[in-house]
Amino acid sequence: VGHYGGSYKVTYDLYKKYGDMRLLDTPICENGFMGMGIGAAMTGLRPIVEGMNMGFLLLAYNQISNNAGMLHYTSGGQYKVPMVIRGPGGVGRQLGAEHSQRLESYFQSIPGVQLVACSTAANAKALLKSAIRSDNPIIFFEHVLLYNVKGETKDGYYQPLEKAEMVRSGRDVTILCYSRMRYVVMQAVAELEKQGYDPEVIDLISLKPFDMEAITNSVKKTKRVIIVEECMKTGGIGASLSATINESCFDDLDHQVVRLSSQDVPTAYAYELEAATIVQPEQVVAAVQRVVGTPVSA
Amino acid sequence: MLVARAARSGLGSGLLPGVCSASAAVQTQCARDFASKSSDPSIEVKVRDFGAHRIEPPSTTVTATKSELLGYFELMYKMRRMEIASDMLYKSKLIRGFCHLYDGQEACMVGIGAATTDTDSIITSYRDHCTHLMKKGTVVEVMAELLGRVDGASKGYGGSMHMYKKDTNFYGGNGIVGAQVPLGAGLAFAHKYRDDGGIAMTLYGDGAANQGQLFEALNIAALWDLPCLFICENNHYGMGTSEARGSKSHTFYTRGDYAPGLKVDGMDVLAVKQAISYAKEYALKHGPVVMELDTYRYHGHSMSDPGSTYRTRDEISQMRTQRDPLEHVRRLLLDNNFADASELKKLEKTIKKEVDNAVATAKQSSIPDPADLWKTIYRDPLGAVVKGLDSSVKVQL
Numbered sequence: 001v002g003h004y005g006g007s008y009k010v011t012y013d014l015y016k017k018y019g020d021m022r023l024l025d026t027p028i029c030e031n032g033f034m035g036m037g038i039g040a041a042m043t044g045l046r047p048i049v050e051g052m053n054m055g056f057l058l059l060a061y062n063q064i065s066n067n068a069g070m071l072h073y074t075s076g077g078q079y080k081v082p083m084v085i086r087g088p089g090g091v092g093r094q095l096g097a098e099h100s101q102r103l104e105s106y107f108q109s110i111p112g113v114q115l116v117a118c119s120t121a122a123n124a125k126a127l128l129k130s131a132i133r134s135d136n137p138i139i140f141f142e143h144v145l146l147y148n149v150k151g152e153t154k155d156g157y158y159q160p161l162e163k164a165e166m167v168r169s170g171r172d173v174t175i176l177c178y179s180r181m182r183y184v185v186m187q188a189v190a191e192l193e194k195q196g197y198d199p200e201v202i203d204l205i206s207l208k209p210f211d212m213e214a215i216t217n218s219v220k221k222t223k224r225v226i227i228v229e230e231c232m233k234t235g236g237i238g239a240s241l242s243a244t245i246n247e248s249c250f251d252d253l254d255h256q257v258v259r260l261s262s263q264d265v266p267t268a269y270a271y272e273l274e275a276a277t278i279v280q281p282e283q284v285v286a287a288v289q290r291v292v293g294t295p296v297s298a
Numbered sequence: 299m300l301v302a303r304a305a306r307s308g309l310g311s312g313l314l315p316g317v318c319s320a321s322a323a324v325q326t327q328c329a330r331d332f333a334s335k336s337s338d339p340s341i342e343v344k345v346r347d348f349g350a351h352r353i354e355p356p357s358t359t360v361t362a363t364k365s366e367l368l369g370y371f372e373l374m375y376k377m378r379r380m381e382i383a384s385d386m387l388y389k390s391k392l393i394r395g396f397c398h399l400y401d402g403q404e405a406c407m408v409g410i411g412a413a414t415t416d417t418d419s420i421i422t423s424y425r426d427h428c429t430h431l432m433k434k435g436t437v438v439e440v441m442a443e444l445l446g447r448v449d450g451a452s453k454g455y456g457g458s459m460h461m462y463k464k465d466t467n468f469y470g471g472n473g474i475v476g477a478q479v480p481l482g483a484g485l486a487f488a489h490k491y492r493d494d495g496g497i498a499m500t501l502y503g504d505g506a507a508n509q510g511q512l513f514e515a516l517n518i519a520a521l522w523d524l525p526c527l528f529i530c531e532n533n534h535y536g537m538g539t540s541e542a543r544g545s546k547s548h549t550f551y552t553r554g555d556y557a558p559g560l561k562v563d564g565m566d567v568l569a570v571k572q573a574i575s576y577a578k579e580y581a582l583k584h585g586p587v588v589m590e591l592d593t594y595r596y597h598g599h600s601m602s603d604p605g606s607t608y609r610t611r612d613e614i615s616q617m618r619t620q621r622d623p624l625e626h627v628r629r630l631l632l633d634n635n636f637a638d639a640s641e642l643k644k645l646e647k648t649i650k651k652e653v654d655n656a657v658a659t660a661k662q663s664s665i666p667d668p669a670d671l672w673k674t675i676y677r678d679p680l681g682a683v684v685k686g687l688d689s690s691v692k693v694q695l
Contacts, residue, residue: 024522027518032483032515032518033518035478035480035511036487036515036518039487040487042481043492045491063477072674072675073674075455076450076453076455076456077673077677079464079469079470080677134678135677136680209683244685
């Protein structure tokens with residue numbers, strides 16, 4: 001993060017502006033430096049700890065789960081952990097299995113952490129500002145392939161961490177997605193619009209807790225839900241979300257909740273194999289066609 | 299009166315209030331000494347040699363005043379009685395789960411307390427009841443937490459292994475072996491960041507000394523010159539594995555390699571105080587010091603361990619008779635006429651009563667309300683609604 005500027009240049013030149021006491025290059029010891037960040041946060045400092053790739057944070061799982069997540073609770077509210085744990089994750093371009101992990105599925109069970117996924121330049125900035133100021137431990141998911149996405153940002157704007165983002169209002173079906181899958185879905189939407197469909201697309205933003213208000217309002221309107229995620233089918237964000245929607249919106253649903261998720265396989269290296277493990281726009285189109293049936297003309 | 303005492307005791311350490319001679323000049327001197335020192339005489343005590351690695355050891359001559367020694371005795375005795383009370387409550391099934399007792403190791407915690415201030419941070423393992431006391435927590439808070447009541451140190455949420463006291467910088471007991479060590483290095487970073495003159499002490503056992511994260515944290519602490527003491531409370535057994543069977547190198551104070559280390563007699567509160575004071579001063583200027591406190595626990599690893607399948611009863615009783623931390627201070631008090639046997643007996647009785655009362659008070663404390671189950675998960679309320687156990691119950695966070 002310091003002299004190198006970050007592996008994706010996220011922290012480029014920040015150390016020149018803020019110095020080595022604020023931009024700290026650590027040795028390679030995720031468990032160790034995560035614990036140190038948590039210890040510093042317990043004293044009231046606001047550290048931002050980066051996993052160079054989110055996948056490496058598996059080495060720090062104990063610290064994140066037992067210390068970041070649980071300390072406020074086990075201390076009876078005495079100690080807060082106002083830190084942000086961030087880093088790039090998700091499937092990139094042929095980075096191999098170990099560098100293509102979706103840690104949100106592992107972390108979602110930890111009580112006491114908040115999970116936030118950014119997807120645009122605007123919400124990346126606004127959400128991170130909110131995350132830093134929050135007194136809760138926030139795990140902030142960035143995506144390896146989204147760093148080059150350009151967009152408008154607003155100065156001095158904070159986005160609430162628990163609210164989903166309406167990407168496209170519609171009537172036929174609610175498509176719930178987050179991070180890079182937002183772009184996959186919008187690619188599919190371009191095709192679906194041509195075919196006469198009118199999907200509603202919601203970017204979840206808050207992976208824990210879910211913005212159930214936004215989601216249930218949408219389901220009441222469309223009666224159909226497709227979850228598009230990059231997590232694997234087993235135990236992903238979609239699995240939890242699907243269960244919750246079934247429980248909350250059963251009477252509003254006209255179709256079972258459909259999940260489009262990555263296959264339960266390690267991400268292969270070869271281009272075609274990698275493409276086959278994750279959700280592609282064509283599959284989103286097919287799912288909408290299946291769930292909605294013939295499009296209702298406006 | 300004190301002058302007469304000094305004459306009677308015949309101890310020649312040179313620091314007792316002067317024995318008055320007939321000379322007028324000396325008498326004036328004596329009078330001045332009498333006024334300032336008579337209320338709190340001090341002695342010099344020689345402690346065991348320190349082990350030293352890449353550092354000059356402190357002097358083995360330690361000064362202690364009567365009030366200090368009485369204070370150490372009182373606090374150690376309170377710790378001892380508290381742990382014995384916990385043992386009894388556990389056996390009556392009022393304390394459940396895990397309960398790791400500290401009796402035998404009292405000198406470590408009291409010595410640390412004597413050498414440090416409220417600003418200095420401390421974090422330790424699950425054997426943390428006495429750390430809470432050292433950091434000015436009360437016996438009621440410890441007992442109530444063990445009983446799972448709202449007046450406990452963590453309001454009943456934490457239990458034996460998770461006691462904390464924010465106002466005196468006690469950052470907790472920790473359940474996972476060694477996980478507290480990087481946290482401690484983070485506390486040291488915060489001290490350095492704030493430049494507040496405090497140090498962090500991160501405690502671990504001989505078993506935890508083999509955790510990789512310890513070496514990760516030490517490397518960063520040494521690289522960044524953090525004011526951190528890495529203190530190994532070596533009670534020679536990691537659960538049932540003796541240090542010889544668990545560690546290739548069991549000179550724990552040298553295992554920091556590039557970092558200086560000190561080995562201390564952990565059964566002697568004065569040795570611990572001396573070494574910690576010295577190391578604190580060093581750490582504030584130069585960075586981390588690894589310390590090894592050579593100590594012993596009388597109980598097994600926890601209440602479910604009789605503690606006799608991996609060590610002999612002879613070893614335990616030998617430690618009790620030859621190196622017990624309380625007996626050591628008792629001897630110092632008696633030998634120097636700072637107190638007589640009946641005074642100490644009276645003090646012990648008072649403390650025992652205090653602990654018994656604390657247990658009674660803790661038992662009166664109420665059981666936590668299940669409605670409070672969700673209260674302290676997040677610091678910032680989320681405004682979100684999450685589901686309870688059977689999904690029909692909704693909780694506002």
